Amino acid sequence: MNFRLFSQLSSYHADIKRLIKIALPILLAQIAQNSMGLVDTIMAGRVSATDMAAISVGASIWLPLVLFGHGLLLALPPTVSYLNGSGQQHRIAHQIRQGIWIALASCIPLGILIYYSDFALRFMQMEPHMAHIAQDYLHAMLWGLPAYLLLMNFRCLNDGIAKTKPAMVITFLGLMLNIPLNYIFIYGKLGIPAFGAVGCGIATAIVNWSMCLMMIGYSYFNRQERKLQVFSQIIEKPNAATLKKLLQLGLPIAIALCCEVALFAITALLLSPLGANIVASHQIALNTSSLIFMFPMSIGMATTILVGQALGAGAPEKAKKLSYAALLLGLTLTVVTAFITIFYRYQIAAIFVTDEIVIGMAATLLFLAAIYQFSDTVQVVVGGVLRGYKDTKVILYITLFSYWVIGIPLGYVLARTDLLMPSIGAQGFWLAFVVSLTFAAVLLFYRMRKTQSLSDDVLMARLEKLK
Structure with missing residues (x-):
């Protein structure tokens, strides 16, 4: 009995090591990506408060839209990892x-919405000069939109075959490039005019193209990926059957990502009439929890790949064991982050x-944030498991129900x-986050258990239809 228990713990230890090996580069890449936005805000703030605010407003429009496109492409990692595991590498290209x-x-469509974002800016009734800067900033960012999505496409290729380090290295190189480009375009150096906040948009567009070319270059020259023959033909006609399957997987992810970002944006707007102090405390708690969220999110993404x-290798029991290893890793890490958040909240x-x-x-809100970290970890890791099973529609339904049917109404009632x-x-919304995330965690966990309880034949037949 003791030998059996030791064997089970040893197998979890091996799976956890594999998860960490894949998740750590994803985490560092996310930190580098988010640091670009922080650098933009700080450097634009040295020009004026208006420039800094314009970037914040522009980002609130840019982020939900670009994450929608990003979400569509997140159908690729589970598809590629399944084909890789099943020995069908010839179908990955x-x-x-x-x-x-x-x-x-x-x-x-995303470009049209971004280009004509002045409608949204007018609706927000902001100061005309700031609105003008925000619009020009978005127009500059728009030039980098194709590069960002193509970058994500080839990053998904690498993530799908469990090569997560290239994205980490390339994103850090992008961050290093972003800082001098910001300096040149924001403040006007090397004979270039000073563009202020708009210079951040120009720099970001250049960085996106640079990272895109680096990722494509890596995918082209890497020996393992060259065998996949992705570049054996430059243009391939659209395939309706393949596109339909990818969109069936990706569209629910895209909508869920967009709605999740919109949730926090709407929360800030609903709190704004209550005063600057409440909004500031909410933003502090939100920034902190967003940073901590990167840890379970990285584990969830790694779980999708390994599951x-x-x-794909026809080992559903192994996929099930990986799911629980990921939850064990995520919750263990959450104990640490929740402890730090509670005892160092001030x-x-x-x-x-x-x-x-x-x-x-803010300290009161951070205490609530520490509580919901446990539910947040469960829902994001289990969401990663379900994406590995190509079960993405249920994630959308549960997310919409938990956030928009429970979270927002309950938060508004308690807060306002x-x-x-x-x-x-603000405590009302954060209590609602605890409740809504707990609902999401319980419902997603139930769905995972139900999926994993299917017979091997039924499960594999379902996956074969979606490959």
Whole structure:
């Protein structure tokens, strides 16, 4: 009995090591990507508060739209990992070439929405000068949209075959390039005019193209990927059957990502009438929790890859064991991050502001953020498992129900009304986050258990239809 238990723990240890090996580069790539936005904000802020605010407004429009396109391409990692695990590497190139069509086609509607974003800016009734800067910033960013989506297409190729280090290295190189380009275009150096915040958009577009070319170059010259023959033909006609399958997987992910980003944007808007201190405390807690969220998110992405490979190899029991190893890793890490968040919440808040009132309010929200980290970890890791099983529609349905049917209404009632209790401001939304994320975690976990309880024949037949 003791030998059997030791054997089980040893097997989990091996799976956890594999997860960490894949997840760590993903995590570092995400940190580098987010650091670009932080660098933009800081460097534009040295020009004026208006320039910094314009970037913030522009990003609130850019991010949900570009993540929609990104989400469409996230159908590729589970598809590629399944084909790689099942010994069907010869079919991977076709998926990536069809992904190029998804990337380019999605640029058209997304580009139109970004280009004509002045409608949204006018609706927000902001100061005209800031709105003008935000619009020009978005127009500059628009030139880098195709590059970003093509970059994601070839990153998904590498992620799908469990090569996550290239994206990490390339993203850090992009960050290193972003800083001097910002310096040149924001402040006007080397004979180039000073563009202010718009210079951030120009620099980001150049960085996106640079990273795109680096990722394509790596995929072309890497020996393992050369065998896949992705570049054996430059143009491949759109294949309706393949595109339909990819969109069936990717569209739910895209909508879920877009709605999740919109959720936090709407929360900030609903809190804005309650005063600057409440909004500031909310933003501190949100920035902190977003940073911590990168850890379970990276584990979830790594889980998708390894579960897809195991299922492709016809080993559903191995995929099941990987799922629980990922949950064990994620929750163990969450114990550490929740402990740090609770016991150092005042010090964390003091990094952002010096106002004691705001620090106290933010510390209360950070305590709630520490509580929901456990549910958040479960839902994002289990979501990664379900993507590995190519079960993406249910993630969309559960996300919409948990966030928009439970989260937003409950948060508004607690924060802005006295229907259930005296209104508690920002705490109301963060309590609602705890409730809604717990619902999402429970429902997704139930779905995972139900999927994994299917007989091997039924499960593999379902996956074969989607490959």
